[in-house]
Amino acid sequence: MSVIPVDLRIEPLSPQHLGELLTFYRSLSADVAWFYRPFEPVDGATLGAHLEEVAAGRCRSWAVRGPEGAILGHGFIGGLDAVPVLGIGLHQDYLSRGIGRRLMEWMLDDADARRLAVVTLTVMKANERARRLYERVGFAVTGEADFRAPGDSLAMERRLPTVANGDAPCDKG
Secondary structure (H helix, E strand, C coil): CCCCCCCCEEEECCHHHHHHHHHHHHHCCHHHHHHCCCCCCCCHHHHHHHHHHHHCCCEEEEEEECCCCCEEEEEEEECCCCCCEEEEEECHHHCCCCHHHHHHHHHHHHHHHCCCCEEEEEEECCCHHHHHHHHHCCCEEEEEECCCCCCCEEEEEEECCCCCCCCCCCCCC
């Protein structure tokens, strides 16, 4: 089991982080980009539009930063005004260290505090590592989806957890 570096931090992103986010996406290996490419094309206009959605309150977006301050991972929940869609990606040098799970838990805590009834995502069938993570944090397969080719992916969703009396949990602190 890998040790999660203690000097990582998760922080919200805003339009001022455009350059750093663009650098992160451009640093991803072809293998990582094959599975995780939520923004096409990867350019200032497309990522800028994402961050404007954040500024408008229609999206939440976070960076995982390393000790030097560079973005090592990016996670977001978009579509807050419709059906929320989650995306998460890590730089290839930081896979399989528990960082993805830490970021997922952070984002899902935020979703629960916002009382989002459901959060959805799409994962390529070949991305078994990601699918296992999603299932461990409460996502279930709801059907097939298309990403790079027809039927190459799975649609998944996670419903707002309930407590013993059936009510949604209270907002955190």
